[in-house]
Amino acid sequence: MTGTMFDKLPNELVFKILGYLTAIDAWHAFYDISTRLNDSLQVHKTNLDLSCCRKSQFDYICQCILKKVHSPFDIKFSSQIMEDSTKKLFSQLKSKDINHLLQSLTLTHLTKGSMDIVDGCLNRFTNLRSLTVMHEREKSFGKFVVKVMSIKMPSLTYLKLGYNRPSSSLGFDESNLDKLHSGVPNIQEFVLQIPITFNIFYRFLSVLSQITSMDVILMGRTEHEYIDNLNSFDYGSNLRKLVITMTGIVPFKNMARFLRNLSQLHTFWFSAFICDYTCGAQYQDGQVWEDLIHKYLPHLTDFRLNVGLEAAQSSSISDVIQPYCNSFWTEDKKWWFVADRPDNDVDTIELYSLPPPIQGKIIFRPNVPWISNSRHPSFKSIKTLGLLPSSKQSDNLKAEYRQYTNVTTIRPQSSQSPDYKHDLSIIFQYIDLTKVETFILNSSQLFAALPAMTNLVSLSIRCYDGDIDRFKAILSPILTLKKLILSETMHCYFYNQNDVKLITQLFPNLEYLEMRINELECLPILINDLCHLIYAVIINEPELIDLKQLKKWLHKNETGIQYTWAVEDTRLDIWLE
Numbered sequence: 001m002t003g004t005m006f007d008k009l010p011n012e013l014v015f016k017i018l019g020y021l022t023a024i025d026a027w028h029a030f031y032d033i034s035t036r037l038n039d040s041l042q043v044h045k046t047n048l049d050l051s052c053c054r055k056s057q058f059d060y061i062c063q064c065i066l067k068k069v070h071s072p073f074d075i076k077f078s079s080q081i082m083e084d085s086t087k088k089l090f091s092q093l094k095s096k097d098i099n100h101l102l103q104s105l106t107l108t109h110l111t112k113g114s115m116d117i118v119d120g121c122l123n124r125f126t127n128l129r130s131l132t133v134m135h136e137r138e139k140s141f142g143k144f145v146v147k148v149m150s151i152k153m154p155s156l157t158y159l160k161l162g163y164n165r166p167s168s169s170l171g172f173d174e175s176n177l178d179k180l181h182s183g184v185p186n187i188q189e190f191v192l193q194i195p196i197t198f199n200i201f202y203r204f205l206s207v208l209s210q211i212t213s214m215d216v217i218l219m220g221r222t223e224h225e226y227i228d229n230l231n232s233f234d235y236g237s238n239l240r241k242l243v244i245t246m247t248g249i250v251p252f253k254n255m256a257r258f259l260r261n262l263s264q265l266h267t268f269w270f271s272a273f274i275c276d277y278t279c280g281a282q283y284q285d286g287q288v289w290e291d292l293i294h295k296y297l298p299h300l301t302d303f304r305l306n307v308g309l310e311a312a313q314s315s316s317i318s319d320v321i322q323p324y325c326n327s328f329w330t331e332d333k334k335w336w337f338v339a340d341r342p343d344n345d346v347d348t349i350e351l352y353s354l355p356p357p358i359q360g361k362i363i364f365r366p367n368v369p370w371i372s373n374s375r376h377p378s379f380k381s382i383k384t385l386g387l388l389p390s391s392k393q394s395d396n397l398k399a400e401y402r403q404y405t406n407v408t409t410i411r412p413q414s415s416q417s418p419d420y421k422h423d424l425s426i427i428f429q430y431i432d433l434t435k436v437e438t439f440i441l442n443s444s445q446l447f448a449a450l451p452a453m454t455n456l457v458s459l460s461i462r463c464y465d466g467d468i469d470r471f472k473a474i475l476s477p478i479l480t481l482k483k484l485i486l487s488e489t490m491h492c493y494f495y496n497q498n499d500v501k502l503i504t505q506l507f508p509n510l511e512y513l514e515m516r517i518n519e520l521e522c523l524p525i526l527i528n529d530l531c532h533l534i535y536a537v538i539i540n541e542p543e544l545i546d547l548k549q550l551k552k553w554l555h556k557n558e559t560g561i562q563y564t565w566a567v568e569d570t571r572l573d574i575w576l577e
Contacts, residue, residue, distance in 0.1 A: 007036065014040050016379040023048050024057050027065050046073040050089070051108060052512055055535050055564055058085060058576045062092040069096075072127070074104035080535070081113035086114040090121045104130040109134050109164055115144055122151045130158040134193075137163060142172035142194055149207075149244050152183040159184060162193025171195040171219055182207040193336060195219040195247055198254065205239075213241040213267075221246035240265060243357065247270035252282035260296040267302040269357035275346050277310040284309050284351045286323025286337075294328070303335055306360040310346040316343055317371050320349055324373040336377060340370035342388055344413060363413060366390040366426045370402065377402075384409040389420035389443070404431045412446065425433075432444030444470055460485040471502055481507045486515040494518035494541045497525060504529040513537070518544045520553060527559045527576070530553070538572040 006472045014037075017058070018026045023046045030037045046069055048061055079086045093099055102125045107118060110133060135144050145161050172194050176373040177384070180203060185206050195217045196204075205211065239262055259268070274280030284307050293300055317339040324330075324337045336354040341347075342365035350363050354377055365388035379402050387410050410431075412422075422445040427433070431453040441447070442462045450456065459481055484507055486495075493501070495515060500522045503515070511534045513526070518541040526536060540550065550572065554565050562577035 015044050018044050042068055042070040045071055048074045051076050051078040052534050055575050066092050067096045069098055072101050072103045076106040080109035083113050086117050092417040100126050102128055106132040108134040119147055127155050128153055131156055134162055134164045142176050144484050146176045147177045150181055150183050155184045156184045157186055158193035159187050172200050177203055186210050189213040191215040212238050212406045215243035217245045220250045241267040245268045249279045256292055265297055266299055269304040271306040271357050271360050273308040275310050277312045280309050283307050284320055290328050304321055304353040304357045306352040306356045308350045311347050311349045320351055321371045321373055330373055336374040337406040338370055338372045340368055342368055361386045366430055379404050387412040389422045390426045401429055406435055408435055409430055410436055411440045412442045450474055457478055458483040468499055474506055477506055477508055479509055483512040484510055492516055497521050500525045520545050524559050527561050534576055536574045540570045540572050
């Protein structure tokens with residue numbers, strides 16, 4: 001039998017072709033076509049993304065792919081897709097005897113129930129290198145962190161822990177510290193997205209002796225927290241990279257004393273939003289940072305800031321940038337900074353580096369004066385903007401344009417002043433909206449920007465979304481949108497049948513949807529018209545939709561489309577086959 005041209009391709013090219021496809025698509029397309037393709041799929045490293053997949057795809061992975069995998073593989077999984085699926089996944093991993101092949105595991109939206117399931121399974125993964133666990137809210141903040149870190153996982157080198165919806169109020173409860181005993185002694189990279197105090201910070205450093213990179217959210221507590229005992233700590237001797245996001249206020253002298261003991265640091269990124277100038281002025285002071293770096297951080301090669309600070313009565317952006325204009329910054333280090341005063345509600349002066357800390361949100365108001373220590377600053381490195389509306393008098397301002405050509409996320413900032421509005425003609429001068437993939441919309445004035453976002457994937461609406469005329473003004477469907485979250489506001493609007501029809505026409509390719517409805521008849525419209533829909537979270541109007549009638553309709557299922565569902569209070573979760 002004559003072989004095909006495909007049979008003549010070297011293995012490296014076959015693996016490259018498989019790499020362009022998702023694991024599910026690759027197995028669906030190529031398995032059982034030939035012995036060679038079967039072997040290629042089995043030995044090619046498989047990345048299984050189960051964070052948003054259909055139930056039929058989840059079942060296919062559990063029943064078919066997992067029992068045929070012969071090489072190391074990674075899993076990304078969301079427990080939001082029904083708690084029973086968590087138990088099934090981990091049971092399948094055990095029954096197929098492939099626990100030892102799992103190298104990377106990402107778990108999101110864990111509840112207490114699903115966390116208990118995971119807790120009893122993690123020690124089976126003897127070769128796990130990377131673990132991410134993002135939890136829903138819990139009463140004892142940080143308890144799950146202690147649980148995870150106490151499990152023996154000697155091969156683990158990367159660990160990320162946090163909450164799906166971070167909040168400064170969800171701080172780590174110090175009462176959990178007594179139970180902190182590390183079962184992960186070889187962690188080198190640790191990301192903790194839960195606010196902690198210096199007290200807890202030191203404790204983590206003391207139990208993670210091999211740590212080389214750490215990313216934490218630091219909150220202020222007492223001025224003298226552990227400061228008298230600082231020299232007794234043998235911490236961070238291997239630490240090379242430190243990323244700190246500060247909530248609240250930690251006195252700079254405490255921060256400086258801590259950093260002085262990290263002479264081996266190569267990378268330090270610091271972000272903060274400080275509403276008290278008297279307590280936070282040193283965090284923007286270039287001379288203070290220069291002295292600290294020059295004397296105590298001789299190996300620092302990557303220094304980034306993103307500090308918003310309440311402006312002093314007499315301060316100006318020129319005063320802030322001036323200390324960063326000497327030869328230490330511009331010639332020796334070549335570290336570039338921008339200062340501007342966006343006239344936000346707190347009246348801060350924003351100081352940020354170019355590039356800023358990764359994931360850092362740059363607060364930006366169009367057409368306000370700004371200044372840099374670089375003659376030709378480039379804003380291409382900025383990916384996330386906190387957009388403020390422009391002034392009604394902006395036409396009279398002569399501020400130099402900043403070109404944000406690579407922004408992928410826009411998270412508009414709230415503004416209480418009626419003297420500002422979102423003027424799209426001005427926004428277009430600064431931002432390339434065609435690059436935006438994630439947009440959080442907090443003003444009805446920004447609806448008109450949606451058609452320009454030709455690569456938009458995720459949209460959350462946090463302003464009043466009951467003004468349906470705003471949706472009607474969008475003339476063409478937005479085909480790229482995969483995720484839509486509606487009614488994230490105190491002034492909730494419940495959609496009727498006509499509204500739902502409009503939403504399905506505007507966003508026909510949705511895969512994930514959160515919305516509120518006031519009619520049972522909305523459900524078949526959503527299920528039938530959104531042919532790509534995978535998962536939906538529906539909040540029902542309790543006074544208009546009877547819970548018994550809802551369950552009866554779900555059981556009867558007249559749509560002809562198979563799905564799994566769960567109801568809790570007014571929340572309905574639907575997972576489509």
